[in-house]
Each structure stands twice: as structure tokens, then as C-alpha cells.
Amino acid sequence: MKLHGSPISTATMRVLAVLHEKDVDFEFVPINMATGEHKSPAFLSLNPFGQLPAFEDGDLKLFESRAITQYILQTYADKGSQLTCSDPKKMAIISVWMEVEAHHFEPVTSALAFELVFKPLFGMVTDPAAVEANEAKLAKVLDVYEERLARSPYLGGDSFTLADLHHIPTLSYLIDTAVKKLFTSRPHVSAWCDDIMARPAWSKVVAMRK
Amino acid sequence: MVVKVYGPITAACPQRVLACLLEVGVDFELIPVDLESGEHKRPEFLLRQPFGQVPAIEDGDFKLFESRAIIRYYAAKHAESGPNLLGSTLEEQAQVDQWLEVEAHNFNEMVYAIVLQLLILPRMGQPTDKALVQNCTEKLAKVLDVYDRRLSTSPFLAGEWFSLADLSHLPGIRYLTEEAGLGNLIRERNHVNSWWITISSRLAWKKVMQLLN
Numbered sequence: 001m002k003l004h005g006s007p008i009s010t011a012t013m014r015v016l017a018v019l020h021e022k023d024v025d026f027e028f029v030p031i032n033m034a035t036g037e038h039k040s041p042a043f044l045s046l047n048p049f050g051q052l053p054a055f056e057d058g059d060l061k062l063f064e065s066r067a068i069t070q071y072i073l074q075t076y077a078d079k080g081s082q083l084t085c086s087d088p089k090k091m092a093i094i095s096v097w098m099e100v101e102a103h104h105f106e107p108v109t110s111a112l113a114f115e116l117v118f119k120p121l122f123g124m125v126t127d128p129a130a131v132e133a134n135e136a137k138l139a140k141v142l143d144v145y146e147e148r149l150a151r152s153p154y155l156g157g158d159s160f161t162l163a164d165l166h167h168i169p170t171l172s173y174l175i176d177t178a179v180k181k182l183f184t185s186r187p188h189v190s191a192w193c194d195d196i197m198a199r200p201a202w203s204k205v206v207a208m209r210k
Numbered sequence: 211m212v213v214k215v216y217g218p219i220t221a222a223c224p225q226r227v228l229a230c231l232l233e234v235g236v237d238f239e240l241i242p243v244d245l246e247s248g249e250h251k252r253p254e255f256l257l258r259q260p261f262g263q264v265p266a267i268e269d270g271d272f273k274l275f276e277s278r279a280i281i282r283y284y285a286a287k288h289a290e291s292g293p294n295l296l297g298s299t300l301e302e303q304a305q306v307d308q309w310l311e312v313e314a315h316n317f318n319e320m321v322y323a324i325v326l327q328l329l330i331l332p333r334m335g336q337p338t339d340k341a342l343v344q345n346c347t348e349k350l351a352k353v354l355d356v357y358d359r360r361l362s363t364s365p366f367l368a369g370e371w372f373s374l375a376d377l378s379h380l381p382g383i384r385y386l387t388e389e390a391g392l393g394n395l396i397r398e399r400n401h402v403n404s405w406w407i408t409i410s411s412r413l414a415w416k417k418v419m420q421l422l423n
Contacts, residue, residue: 048356061300064311071304092274092283099276102263102314144260178342 001026001072004046005053006033007208010110010169011065012053016208017165018069022080026062028208063164066102069162081201083162094156097163101155104144108137109170116177121190142189149188155169170196172206213238216255217264218245219421222325222381223277224265228421229377230412233295240421275323277376278314285374293374295374302369309367309375313382320350321382328390347392354395354402360399365408376409380418384410 003014003019003026019026031037031052039050047063055062057075062068064112073083085091111134115126148155156163171193175183184190196202213231215238217224220377224240231238243249243264251262258266259275266275274280285295297303323346327338367375383406389392396406409415 033418049353049361060304062304062308064308066313067304068305070307071300073302074300088283088286089272091286092272092279094294095275095279095282096276098278100261103276107319141261147260 002056003053003102004029004031004043004055006031007205009033009052010113010173011051013143013169014065014166015053015055015068015072017168017202018072020097020204021040021078021083021165023073024076024079030108049162052179062184064151066098066166070108073162075087081145081160083160083165085157085159085161090157094163095162097155098166101143101163101166105167106170108134108141112138112177112179113170114146116179117173135179137187137209138179140185142182143188145192148191149192154192160196160199164192168196168202172202211270212304214268215239216241216258216266216268217243219418221245221264222385223263225381225384225418225422226277227265227267227280229380229414229420230284230295230374232417233377233412234284234289234293236284236294251325254358276291281374293372295372295377297368297373306370306373306375307344309373310378312367313378314373316353316356317350317379318355318382320346321385324350324390324392325385328387347395350392351395354399357405358399358401366405372409376405380409380415 001024003015005013005015005028007030011160013019016028030189031043038042038052042090043054044050046056046065049063051063053063053065055067055068055071057071060071062071064073079082086092112131115131115134115198119126133168147156154160171183174180175193175197183193215227215231217227217240219225219240219242225326228238243255246266249255250259250264252265255266258268261275263275263292265277265280267271267279267280272284279356284298287334289296295306297306309396324343327340327346331338332348357367364370366372384394387406397403
């Protein structure tokens, strides 16, 4: 298996986390965004939207991190952490919270990560109005998460699954910013964050950023 | 057992769920939710859907929300008995997942922003941000260029057969062509246009349209 991406890209890290959780062999092919490599014809043949990451397993080529993570999960169902559940109804609940991550968590947190982490890296100026607006939205989303996690140890149910894992990369960026307070002020959310970011597989992903 | 679907027929996400239920032959009861009076933000509804959005479903004791999770569940449940909307092999399933993700992240974002500006805000007496609409339309055009190239190599997004990935686009494209006045984005791209005609001619989608009109 080959993963084309960047260790600072949250979508790439999402796939790296699953590869490490599953403890499978893979080749990592770094793509240099600074030189626009992700818009080169070679990369566009792997991901026509010019976004990271892209993935190859033999003849199969895939893009979209959340499709890749699910493919790896099903292909290596017997290896490493399970990250899912075979019961269809429990799988559906996991699926609900994967959608919540994609549609409620990701848009606001990636906007905040862009303002607070990436803009400074690129010498651009953070927009305080955008930060304030997205923090307000995130607070409402995290209120729902707090309620959910008060009743369930993990978002999808009793065990750690893709529904939790998909959050880790963007969460790990925000936990180093002032936005951290939105997470730490909600006890169940806070405990869940600590738990999922303490996973050994995630520390292997972090090590790749250095 | 009849599945209860909570949401107005006029909204995209309930339409997505109904299209799937009709494709796989599951009986449902549509229970309208009055968005204009804010029914979806009231405590009783928030118990069904904590983000205050439609749809939510109830199948006996089993409850779900998020339209794309709901369609995955029913497609998987009826994969043996009905049309296979998910793919038969791991590789086929991965292609379906890939294009479902594209719909959710590359397509839906733009369509939602356009619909919000052109249709929803004016109804609330608020101004349209024309520059934003223009920006989103240009981005959507580029996304549809990728779709056109993809659909020049296969009749459907995930391959040779109709899947959830195609189905998921039906409500959004209907908005573009019938309400937002952006049907040209579809018509100007031969393969996208043929694909749209094919998928919107499916019996299940026609039944959704009958419910709408």
C-alpha cells in the first residue's frame, strides 16, 4: 500500500492513524505542497481534485481520507485494532458519528486550525472575527458531544472506533491553541480527548511530523 | 415495520433518505417537520436529532440521524434482496465510499452555500451575498469538470452501476436545476448531463418528485 501525502495535512494524518492502528506495512510518499506538487499532473492522476492524500493498493487507487480509512478497516479486519463493529445497528451508530465529524466538527475546526495554526505558519494574519464566529459554533457542537459522551464512553458506543479516530488530527492542532479551553471546560469531552490522543498509534503519527 | 422519517419533503436531506428507501423497497411514513416555525430546534425534536437538523428516522426502537449514515444502513441491510447500491467487492465499496465523500465534501459544501444565499436567506428577509454565490459557482464548476472527466470513463460515479454515490447527489442537483437557476452547470457538461438525466429518471426518484409536487 502507498500513501501519498504530507505529515502536516490532517486528512493524511487521518489515514496514517488507521494504518498504525492496524499495524500494517505501507510506503509513505511525501507530497510537497509548498511547491504545488499536489496540483501536478502526476498527482492529479491520483486525486483529480488535487487534494491530499491519495492512496494505492495494487491496482486500486483511492482518494478522500474517510473512504481510504474505511477501505483499510475492511481489508485488514483481522489485524490490529478493530475500529468498527460487525453488528449492523451498532455500525450504523458509528456511521452517524462519522457523519457528525464530517459535517459538524470538521468545517468549524478546520477553519479554526487554518486561522490559528496555518496562517501564522505562512506569515498570514489571523482574522479575529472568523475565530470568534467559529468558536461560537464549535461551542454548540461540543455541547452535543458532552451530552453524548456523558452517556457513552466513545462517540460510536462502548469502544474506540473510526468515529473517534477521524477527529484526532484536527483536534491535535487545536489543543495547542487558545481553543483548547472549549474542550477542557467540558469534562466528558476533555476526558475523551485525552484518551484518544494517548493512543500509541497516534504517537507514531505525531513522530512523523518531526 | 414502517420506518418513520421526520422531516419536510422539501428539504434535500430527507429527499436523500426517501430516495434510498424507495430504491431498496422499504415502506416509510413521512412525518413533516415545520422548519419555518422552528420545530426542529425545539426540545422534543432535539431528542431525535441533537443538532436540530432534518431528517431523523425511527425504525421500531432503532433511531438514526445524518442522511448519509441512514442510507448506508438501509443499503447494507437490503444489499442481498434489492439493488446493490454499495458494491459487491471491497474495491467496489471503496469506490462508492470515495464518491460519497466527494459529494459530502467537494460538492455539497458549494451547493449548500449557494442554496443558503439564493433561496433560504431571502425567505428570511436577509440579503444575498452575490460575490459569495459567484465564488461558490466558480468552484462548483471546477468540481463538475472533474465529474465530467470521471463520467466520460464510466456511466456512474463508482463504475458501471448505479450506487449510493450517485443517489446522494440527486437532491442537490435538483436544487441547482429547478430552484437556483444553475442548470447550465449541468447541461454544459455532456457526461454530467447524461448522467443526471439517467439517475433522475429512476423510478424511486420520480416517486420522491411526486411526493414533492
